[in-house]
Amino acid sequence: MSRLVRLYPMAWRERYEAEFLGVLHDRPVDRRDAIDVVLGAVDAHLHPELIGAAHQPWTHRLPGLLATGAGLIWTWFFIHVLTAAPEDEWGGGIGFAVLLMFMAVPGDYLVAFGRRIGAVIVAIVAAMILGRILPWSAADGLLNLTAGVTAWLLVGAGMLTLVAIRAGIGPGLRWLLLAVAVLIPATVGIPILGGFGPGDRGGVAAMVVATLPYGLAWALVGVRMTVRGSATIQDTPPSPHATEVPAT
Amino acid sequence: MTNALGELGRFAEPAMYILVSLADGPKHGYAIMTDVEAFSGAPMGPGTLYGALARLERRGLIEALEPEDRRRPYRLTTLGETTLQAQLMQLNSFVRTGLGRLDRKPS
Numbered sequence: 001m002s003r004l005v006r007l008y009p010m011a012w013r014e015r016y017e018a019e020f021l022g023v024l025h026d027r028p029v030d031r032r033d034a035i036d037v038v039l040g041a042v043d044a045h046l047h048p049e050l051i052g053a054a055h056q057p058w059t060h061r062l063p064g065l066l067a068t069g070a071g072l073i074w075t076w077f078f079i080h081v082l083t084a085a086p087e088d089e090w091g092g093g094i095g096f097a098v099l100l101m102f103m104a105v106p107g108d109y110l111v112a113f114g115r116r117i118g119a120v121i122v123a124i125v126a127a128m129i130l131g132r133i134l135p136w137s138a139a140d141g142l143l144n145l146t147a148g149v150t151a152w153l154l155v156g157a158g159m160l161t162l163v164a165i166r167a168g169i170g171p172g173l174r175w176l177l178l179a180v181a182v183l184i185p186a187t188v189g190i191p192i193l194g195g196f197g198p199g200d201r202g203g204v205a206a207m208v209v210a211t212l213p214y215g216l217a218w219a220l221v222g223v224r225m226t227v228r229g230s231a232t233i234q235d236t237p238p239s240p241h242a243t244e245v246p247a248t
Numbered sequence: 249m250t251n252a253l254g255e256l257g258r259f260a261e262p263a264m265y266i267l268v269s270l271a272d273g274p275k276h277g278y279a280i281m282t283d284v285e286a287f288s289g290a291p292m293g294p295g296t297l298y299g300a301l302a303r304l305e306r307r308g309l310i311e312a313l314e315p316e317d318r319r320r321p322y323r324l325t326t327l328g329e330t331t332l333q334a335q336l337m338q339l340n341s342f343v344r345t346g347l348g349r350l351d352r353k354p355s
Contacts, residue, residue, distance in 0.1 A: 016298055019277055022318030023294050026278040033293045040295020050302040 004034060007041035009228075011051045045227035063104045064226030067163050070100035071218025078208045078215065101159055101218065104166075104225075156214055157182045163218070167225040181217030185210045253335060262292055262300040263309075267324065267332040270310060276319035277301070304328070 002024050005017055029037075044050070074097040157178050164174045188209060253260045262284075269275060269283040277297060285291045301322065304310045309328035313321045324332065 012302075016302070018318050019315065019320040020294065020298055023277040023281065023297070025318070027281065027294070029294070032291075033295075036293025036295040038295070040293075040299050043295070043299050044302075050306050 004037045004041070007038060008044050009048060009051075011048065012044045015051050042227055045229075048229075060229035061226050063163075063166065064222050064224070064228070066100045066222070067104035067167075067225055068219050068222030070097045070104060071215045071220070071222055073097040073100065074215030074218060075212060076215075078212050081208060097215070101163070104163055104222070153182060153186060156186075160214070160217060160221070163225070164221050167221045168228055169221065169224070177217055177221070181213045185213045253331070256300070256303050259296070259300045259303055262296050263304055264332075264335060265292065266297070266300055266304060266322075267309065267328060267335070270322060270324045270328070271332060274313055274321040274323035276316070276321045278319070280322070 002021055005013065005020055005024070008017070024037075027033075077097060160178060160181060161174060164177055169177065253263050256263050265284045265288055266280055268287070269280045275283065277294075281292050281294070281297055301310070305312065305322075307327075308325055309331055310322045311325050313323060315321075
């Protein structure tokens with residue numbers, strides 16, 4: 001149960017961790033206490049000023065809230081697809097989720113990683129052109145599948161990587177997240193999807209397998225970004241290409 | 249509850265309990281929890297305890313003493329004592345008013 005203390009921000013832990021662990025050691029912690037500790041950790045993230053850290057404006061929570069909203073809408077959409085009757089309209093929820101995802105990664109951050117983003121955009125456009133050229137059918141499924149998987153990995157994995165970096169998730173955990181949310185579901189779901197025709201329930205199930213973890217990953221990263229706070233487009237982002245100008 | 253603790257939101261009541269617990273001398277976190285549970289009948293979770301302690305410390309109503317092993321005692325500051333006294337006086341007046349009105353209620 002003492003592992004729950006890791007949910008608290010680092011500055012809070014430096015000040016209170018030792019005595020907090022002492023309390024957890026002295027008192028047997030039940031489920032209600034565990035929930036109380038988790039809520040306390042959320043509170044500590046939302047009020048960093050309590051331990052002398054600078055208070056973050058509410059706008060720093062906005063990218064995280066957008067990412068959380070995008071993930072939840074994405075997840076809801078594909079659950080809806082799975083449970084809806086074939087004749088039902090699926091609605092425009094997915095477009096709205098993607099829009100929120102783009103808003104959660106503001107332009108200034110993209111500019112700071114200009115070269116890499118440029119390469120991704122070129123690859124996306126290439127994949128889209130390839131998708132236009134090749135019609136979707138079981139016969140030429142292999143090439144079409146390659147285009148679909150490439151586009152999905154570039155767009156899906158790229159966006160999730162950017163937002164995960166923004167949420168302060170380290171490289172190891174980021175790769176794990178990508179594997180669970182994009183690579184493994186795409187490897188399992190998309191090839192199965194290629195074997196079904198449009199409107200086939202098996203194809204719908206495969207699509208849900210391939211995409212549902214992605215929405216859940218966005219929601220989780222969004223929650224982390226919300227409690228941690230994240231600079232917005234109004235702040236000056238650190239540029240990896242910035243050079244110091246000597247004083248004259 | 250006056251503004252001093254009222255502005256603590258959901259931590260106002262736990263903060264009041266902590267101030268009362270520290271009124272008879274310094275205590276560490278676990279001692280505060282057991283004391284509060286004994287006199288209020290309601291258990292206080294560790295997350296709530298430290299959320300309230302951080303707020304009280306930030307406002308200068310309590311101060312941390314040197315830690316003993318992993319236990320760090322807290323004590324009331326002068327401002328904390330004054331604030332607690334004002335809170336209790338206000339509650340006392342509130343209780344007397346309520347009880348007085350119940351007594352005068354026509355049957």
